[in-house]
Amino acid sequence: MVNSVEPSPLPKISRHITDHDREGKAIISSSLSPESTWTATKGANFFLGYCTSEFPVEMSSSKDISSYTNYLSSPPGLVVPGGTVLRVVDMEPGLLSPMHRTTSLDYGVVIEGK
Structure with a gap:
């Protein structure tokens, strides 16, 4: 069940995705807003920062975006x-996350906390 997302005391997260212009120059894509949209569950908020349906990723013509x-x-x-998934998780202090096993490569980055 999805609950309303409580405001986080942490700094807001912005999403910036690189792309290429018609000349092949690297740019920041303007096709998506940098604002993050969060989904809430009990004790944690989730943001899907980036996701692809395949690996290696097909990036021509902005197919990944x-x-x-x-x-x-x-x-x-x-x-x-x-595919690939980049998910940002904001967990309440003291929340225990059960260990799980998936056939995926996961990255965990602690921005603040323990």
């Missing part, structure tokens, strides 16, 4: 078989 936009409309489960 189109794929990610589709996942924003219809969020994936915990993993995307054969």
Whole structure:
């Protein structure tokens, strides 16, 4: 069950995705707002920062960004078989997260806390 997202005391997270212009120069894509949209569960908020349906990622013609936009409309489960997922999690202090096992490569980064 999804609950309303409580404001976090942590700094806001902005999403910036790189792309290429018609000349092949690296740019920051303007196709998506940098604002993050959070989903709440008991004790934690989640933000889907980036997601692809395949690896290696097809990046020509902004196909990766189109794929990610589709996942924003219809969020994936915990993993995307054969793809990639970057998920940001804001957990309440003291919340215990059960260990799990998936056929995926996960990254955990502690920005603040223990």
